[in-house]
Amino acid sequence: MKKAKKYKIINKSFNLNQRLEKIENLLLLNESQIYLSSLERCKSSYSKSELAILFYILMDEGLLFFDPSDVKKNRISFQEFISANFTYRDNEGVQKKITRISRQFSECKGYTYKEKQIKFLDDLIGILMERKRKLENW
Secondary structure, three states: OOHHHHHHHHHHHHHHHHHHHHHHHHHHHHHHHHHHHHHOOEOOOOOHHHHHHHHHHHHHOOOOOOOOOOHHHHHHHHHHHHHHHEEEEOOOOOEEEOOOOHHHHHHHHOHHHHHHHHHHHHHHHHHHHHHHHHHHOO
C-alpha cells in the first residue's frame, strides 16, 4: 500500500474517532443535564391531578400569572412551568417528572370534576386553618 493511501486511511480513522468522542461527550453532557434538572425540580406531596388543581385555581383566580391579557398563552405558560419545575407523587409514593399536564388542566376546567376540586379545596382550607390556628397560638 502506498504511503499517501495509508495516510488518508489513518487520517479518516482519526477524524472518525474525534467525531465519535464529540458525540459521546455530548451524550454524557445531556445525561448529566437531565440528572441535574431532575434534582432541581420542586418535589410535591400532591398527585399530578392535585398539583394541576392547585395551580389552576391560583391561575384562574389571578393570584399567579404569566400573561393576564392572553388567557390561552397564560395557561400554556403555566403548564410548561409546572412540567419544567415540579415533580408529583405517584400512587406508590414515588416522585415522578411531569412530562405533560394539559389533560389534568382540562379536567379542572370542566364541571365533571368539580367534586374533585371541592374536596381538594376542603383539604387545603383545613391545612390553612390549622396553620392559622398555630400562628394565633404562637
